[in-house]
Amino acid sequence: MLCDVKEKTRGGCINPIFTCQPCGAQFVSIGVKDCIGIVHGGQGCVMFVRLLISQHFKESFEIASSSVHEEGAVFGAVKRVEEAVDVLLMRYPDVKVIPIISTCSTEIIGDDIDGVVNKLNAGLLKEKYPGREVHLIPIHTPSFVGSMVSGYDVAVRDFVTYFAKKTEPDGKLNLITGWVNPGDVTALKHLLAEMRIDATVLFEIENFDSPLMPYGNFVSHGDTTVEDLSGTANAIGTIALNRYEGGKAALYLEKEFGVPAILGPTPIGIRNTDTFLQNLMTLTGKPIPESLVRERGIAMDAITDVTHMFLADKKVAIYGNPDLAIGIAEFCLDLEMKPVLLLLGDDNPNYRNDPRVKALQENVDFPMEIITNADLWELEDRIRNQGLELDMIFGHSKGRYSAIENTIPMVRVGFPTYDRAGLYRHPVVGYAGAMWLVEQMANTLFTDMEYKKNKEWILNVW
């Protein structure tokens, strides 16, 4: 087999690809309307995640901390959660959903966040806030398990588990997007609208890209409501586009309420988008309209313009969230490119058995490495010390120096992409995303050819 799946052999981490679980849960929490999460731990666990999210979106999001100090670390800090819930409810009258997100410190000291939720439900909420709709949701995301990706998966599951309630079938479809950008949600909703499918999109984050208005204060927030979440039990089916970011929730709905679940594929590239539309047809019985045939055609036309001329045989490395990285690798193969290195940045044992990874192993006809529990040194070391030659890198901004130092063109994808303007507005999914990605690749290569004076004249007649 030319494609190896290996785990990083070093023990520690040099230049990480992911942050830890609580970040994923926090990212989910801001997707819910009238929701402010409380992260139970040190203040840095919130302050830096808020900074990271604001670096990416150039917006500020509201997340609170229980501000565990020394005393709490020694004697237990559940009282800080009680106080935090009360302070939040007093000062934010619209808040009704409060996930309590644990961290490494509070998991190690064994703070019982489930117990404190029960206590608050029976005490504070009844006595001080009677009649007010308040949902406290304990979410366990110890930082020493998984990564921000699993934190996202766990939090989606916990939100859905908490709210989902079977009443009457509503004929709607659940679409769990995974960790995406507002531009992706817009693109997905467009596909659903063209198919005339009524769907609940989890999470509805288009407003993360919020306006600067001449009046008022438009705080960026998600728009998924309590009703959206409770209705997920009544859907005709669930599609979780990203297996590792929402898959758990889809399987829960299937097991608990018999809502059929389809995991993946991440609709990156033409082929995966086709499959997504096929899955939509299967679940809803709705046909694919001519408008999407045409939209696909426009993308096909644009992609054909650059593929075999410019992209074919280019060697690329990809790192980032697993579904995104695998999706891009698949698309690259359709584009005749060679994804020679795929870095999956946590120790999830399921990557090895992922059908997409298996398919790569069975069919790739050039040497390819897939590294799990990877860090960015796996990339840097291969370039610097092992002679790996790359034409392009796909990944998020934290790995930008591998590209800069080694003068390798880089296409920014995923989260976070703080060193480029406005990327969150552009989709990488659907036909629109496929076209955008290919044009980004081409233009990035072209710019690099010009800077390096590497046959830049070839563009004269293209």
Added chain:
Amino acid sequence: MPYHEFECSKCIPERKKHAVIKGPGEDLTSALPQGYLSTIPGSISERGCAYCGAKHVIGTPMKDVIHLSHGPIGCTYDTWQTKRYISDNDNFQIKNTFATDMKEKHIIFGAEKLLKQTIIEAFKAFPAIKRMSIYQTCASALIGDDINAIAAEVMEEMPEVDIFVCNSPGFAGPSQSGGHHKINIAWLNQKVGTVEPKITSPYVINYVGEYNIQGDQHVMMDYFKRMGIQVLSTFTGNGSYDELRGMHRAHLNVLECARSAEYICNELKKRYGIPRLDIDAFGFTTLAEGLRKIGMFFGIEDRAQAIIDEETARWKPELDWYKERLRGKKVCLWPGGSKLWHWANVVHEEFGVDVVSVYTKFGHQGDMEKGISRCQEGALAIDDPNELEGLEAMDMLKPDIIFTGKRPGEVAKKVRVPYLNAHAYHNGPWKGWEGWVRFARDIYNGIYSPIHQLALLDISKDEIPTDKGFETQRMLSDRDLSEDITASTVLHQYSGKYDCLAELSGKTYPRFETDLAHAV
């Protein structure tokens, strides 16, 4: 000086004593906001943790060091690439970060073995780097790993390396400030006095509490070199590990950010008798005073004066160009700690702006004392502000610009207040004479941005002016200025380059021959 009660915080009475308004003729004896107290959970405070105060603020600016955090991955990832402390060794410390990436099994069985393995792997990956700082986190503190013992073991096995250990878990104290203190003392106890530096001048200083944001330290080194002063070490911006081990041989500690680094200065005084001199390198008059004081200490005031005269002559016309256009603009000065008093008075004196509010996220009462005494009457001073109080204050004060952090800057944007990054700067460096003009230029460009003006127009209600295809900053800023100013041939706009540091590298300095003979 009455306490100021925020509407949004009426329900949390503990907040009452954390804000005051400086009334006419009042002094600090009537009221001073409380500071550095336990944070109120759920208030959406802006504070960070003691780990970041140690590692991120003070540790990582050291340039020739592998910075390794012992804990789960998040602490490392989150404090990586969120600062602008550059270095002259190609920014090694910005580009690379290291972690043990502790997992569940390590929490249960301990992670000392993993730590040792990670240390060795890190040195192997970067063979040119022989120095390391290890930072404890909440997780490694709680499971009780003995980092010091592992570091000692590795140093014994690898005699060419040296390792510093900082035990400052995130929960140690109400904010990042606890971490500043811990790393100051840890460095002093473990490392100062372990290297004997070569003394090449009779005038030897440590430059302390300077983090080389966008090259501030490079700018200041230029002045020190022009004065013939030997800077043994910088704590810690662009600082070298081994140079910082020789801090004990300085004749004087020149201190900038007293909030984060006065501890080490005070201890160096106690243990080695090195006096501490506080300076402000922000602002023409304040910097001049600082250099003059250093000159006086060593008896080389003339050298300081020569720099002051040259730099002032070069840059004053540019500073004043901006001052004329910034006069009376309202500023919220909302930094983390020390800049509240570094800037409170000098931005008013030299930029002409009015400071309508000061706040501090992690400062102590001492910082508020200095800040309030230096800021203008009527200013609102807030300790450990939170999201809603910040919005309420902006609504009440209607500032023209706000100097704060990146994320709170996004909050300000949404209520149409332009912001400048007080921690990392917009287009710095902001220290030094040229730097101070760059700050003025950034303020000017923020306030007089035609785009900012367009943000205020409600096209559904306001009359849309249809007579213009564009406006320039000058059309906005000069509208009500007298012709004396607008047509002045003396005053002019900033004339420096985008990267004003480039010409400093490779610059030659006068050799003070007599100094060499007197070096001790």
